[in-house]
Amino acid sequence: xxxxxxxxKLCKSFGALTVADNIDFRLEAGARHALxxxxxxxxxxxxxxxxxxxxxxxxxxxxxxxxxxxxxxxARVRRGLGRTFQVTTLFRNLxxxxxxxxxxxxxxxxxxxxxxxxxRHQGIRDESMAHLGALGLADDAATRVADLPxxxxxxxxxxxxxxxxxxxxxxxxxxxxxxxxxxxxxLRNLGKLPAExxxxxxEHDMDLVFRFxxxxxxxxxxxxxxxGTPEEIARDRRVHDVxxxxxxx
Amino acid sequence: xxxxxxxxxxxxTEWLPWLAAIGFFFLMPGYLxxxxxxxxxxxxxxxxxxxxxxxxxxxxxxxxxFGLGAYTAGALGAHTAISDPLLQLVAAAALSAxxxxxxxxxxxxxxxxxxLMLTLAITAILLEIANKWTSLTGGADGLSGVxxxxxxxxxxxxxxxxxxxxxxxxxxxxGWYVVRRIVYSxxxxxxxxxxxxxxxxxxxxxxxxxxxxxxYAISATMAGIAGALLTQVNQFVGLNVxxxxxxxxxxxxxxxxxxxxxxxxxxxxxxxxxxxxxLAKQYPEYWYLGIGVxxxxxxxxxxxxxxxxxxxxxxxxxxASSARASAR
Numbered sequence: 001x002x003x004x005x006x007x008x009k010l011c012k013s014f015g016a017l018t019v020a021d022n023i024d025f026r027l028e029a030g031a032r033h034a035l036x037x038x039x040x041x042x043x044x045x046x047x048x049x050x051x052x053x054x055x056x057x058x059x060x061x062x063x064x065x066x067x068x069x070x071x072x073x074x075a076r077v078r079r080g081l082g083r084t085f086q087v088t089t090l091f092r093n094l095x096x097x098x099x100x101x102x103x104x105x106x107x108x109x110x111x112x113x114x115x116x117x118x119x120r121h122q123g124i125r126d127e128s129m130a131h132l133g134a135l136g137l138a139d140d141a142a143t144r145v146a147d148l149p150x151x152x153x154x155x156x157x158x159x160x161x162x163x164x165x166x167x168x169x170x171x172x173x174x175x176x177x178x179x180x181x182x183x184x185x186x187l188r189n190l191g192k193l194p195a196e197x198x199x200x201x202x203e204h205d206m207d208l209v210f211r212f213x214x215x216x217x218x219x220x221x222x223x224x225x226x227x228g229t230p231e232e233i234a235r236d237r238r239v240h241d242v243x244x245x246x247x248x249x
Numbered sequence: 250x251x252x253x254x255x256x257x258x259x260x261x262t263e264w265l266p267w268l269a270a271i272g273f274f275f276l277m278p279g280y281l282x283x284x285x286x287x288x289x290x291x292x293x294x295x296x297x298x299x300x301x302x303x304x305x306x307x308x309x310x311x312x313x314x315f316g317l318g319a320y321t322a323g324a325l326g327a328h329t330a331i332s333d334p335l336l337q338l339v340a341a342a343a344l345s346a347x348x349x350x351x352x353x354x355x356x357x358x359x360x361x362x363x364x365l366m367l368t369l370a371i372t373a374i375l376l377e378i379a380n381k382w383t384s385l386t387g388g389a390d391g392l393s394g395v396x397x398x399x400x401x402x403x404x405x406x407x408x409x410x411x412x413x414x415x416x417x418x419x420x421x422x423x424g425w426y427v428v429r430r431i432v433y434s435x436x437x438x439x440x441x442x443x444x445x446x447x448x449x450x451x452x453x454x455x456x457x458x459x460x461x462x463x464x465y466a467i468s469a470t471m472a473g474i475a476g477a478l479l480t481q482v483n484q485f486v487g488l489n490v491x492x493x494x495x496x497x498x499x500x501x502x503x504x505x506x507x508x509x510x511x512x513x514x515x516x517x518x519x520x521x522x523x524x525x526x527x528l529a530k531q532y533p534e535y536w537y538l539g540i541g542v543x544x545x546x547x548x549x550x551x552x553x554x555x556x557x558x559x560x561x562x563x564x565x566x567x568x569a570s571s572a573r574a575s576a577r
Binding site: 051053072073074077078083085089090091092093094095097098101102103105106107110111112113114115116117118119120121124125128141142160164 | 251252253254255256257430431433434435436437438439441442445446448449450451452453454455456460
């Protein structure tokens with residue numbers, strides 16, 4: 001299978017603290033890949049470097065075979081890299097529909113148009129509604145995001161990312177902060193994401209990880225400890241020691 | 250108020266300011282020069298609302314563009330043969346746009362207090378230039394003898410200010426229409442996105458910095474036109490168009506009316522300038538105290554300005570006057 005996202009010897013240190021140490025990582029087309037690891041393993045740091053929100057100390061990042069190590073965030077988004085945030089990062093005071101429409105307008109270049117009213121761009125409204133409908137949010141289109149329950153806000157995050165038509169989607173703890181009865185809602189919707197999108201999910205909820213992912217990478221203190229299928233990871237002694245053991249002790 | 254769910258049609262209440270202006274012309278013929286001044290400051294406030302209310306750019310230096318426009322029209326009228334008012338406006342607009350692009354490109358990489366100080370520094374520098382370059386600007390004495398020709402070669406500026414009033418009203422109307430189009434456009438929606446959450450805009454692929462530079466230059470252009478109008482109406486330019494004071498005044502007017510609401514920029518200058526006119530006659534030494542008290546009352550008890558209060562008290566205005574539409 002083709003590799004859509006790759007890191008080569010990626011390093012990041014803050015002074016004496018190394019948070020990413022020679023990370024070699026590959027994400028295949030259509031992957032359902034999870035990145036797990038204990039707190040402070042450097043998972044979010046890795047996502048921020050992949051997105052271009054944080055510059056690596058050394059090493060390189062390839063998106064669709066092209067070196068994007070120095071490319072700004074907006075350029076990576078245009079090349080098909082999307083993300084959701086660990087802490088909901090939405091336009092809280094805007095309607096749900098606008099949250100999605102703003103992303104679509106960026107993708108297709110409409111957002112720089114100064115004259116024709118936004119509401120008359122019917123194509124963007126229709127596409128926004130299609131994404132919201134697929135995630136079961138159609139009835140909430142006109143609701144202010146701040147007035148939605150948190151679980152649905154997490155889905156709006158995903159709807160925005162989908163509107164950008166990503167080839168690669170980084171889901172940074174999509175179920176973080178969601179009450180347990182709503183996390184099933186998230187998982188069900190993750191299962192419906194288009195198969196051709198390569199997804200890298202970072203998640204603490206092991207139940208969700210093992211049900212969703214087909215490959216798992218375990219990161220510990222900035223180093224890739226092991227990578228394999230969920231079965232291999234579940235059997236791995238070292239993973240139990242550093243991670244699962246800690247959680248299940 | 251803007252965006253993909255806002256109904257862009259013009260509501261009947263949005264015509265009220267224009268009816269009021271025409272009514273004012275016939276009912277208060279003795280106050281037309283005050284009226285023209287109010288119209289000019291509405292245009293200035295509108296330009297500020299575009300960057301402050303919609304894009305969330307905080308500034309204490311918007312007078313830089315107002316002042317540059319004022320001195321451009323003044324210098325053309327006083328030192329050259331270019332006395333056509335529209336030509337002077339175009340020149341003022343062009344120079345203000347250039348200054349907006351140049352300074353915006355430098356300062357809009359910064360945020361919050363740094364940005365505030367930089368905007369203030371720029372208008373302070375222009376003030377000092379205007380003060381020292383007496384051959385061009387007249388320095389502290391001001392620039393008098395500004396020649397302004399007939400509007401469209403037909404309408405001479407008269408003693409009663411009738412031409413001035415309608416001229417300013419026409420320019421304001423165009424300015425309002427342009428701002429309204431921008432606010433309701435995808436660009437306006439995108440600016441609201443930047444104001445609400447700039448890092449999210451980055452994450453969906455928007456080059457936020459460039460988007461801000463463009464709207465800053467557009468706003469600067471409008472402020473420059475407003476400044477040029479003030480020169481043409483007064484046929485005089487003084488140093489008081491530059492520096493902290495006019496920047497602060499316009500900010501107070503906009504906050505008084507309501508920020509990010511389009512029509513706050515109309516109500517603020519009307520209340521502020523009429524109060525100023527009245528108080529300055531009654532209490533020439535203490536009139537600023539009255540303005541201060543007014544501002545404190547608004548900030549403490551009327552968040553969202555006068556329009557914000559109307560919004561809460563008159564539910565039917567909620568739909569109409571603030572142009573906040575619900576999803577269709």
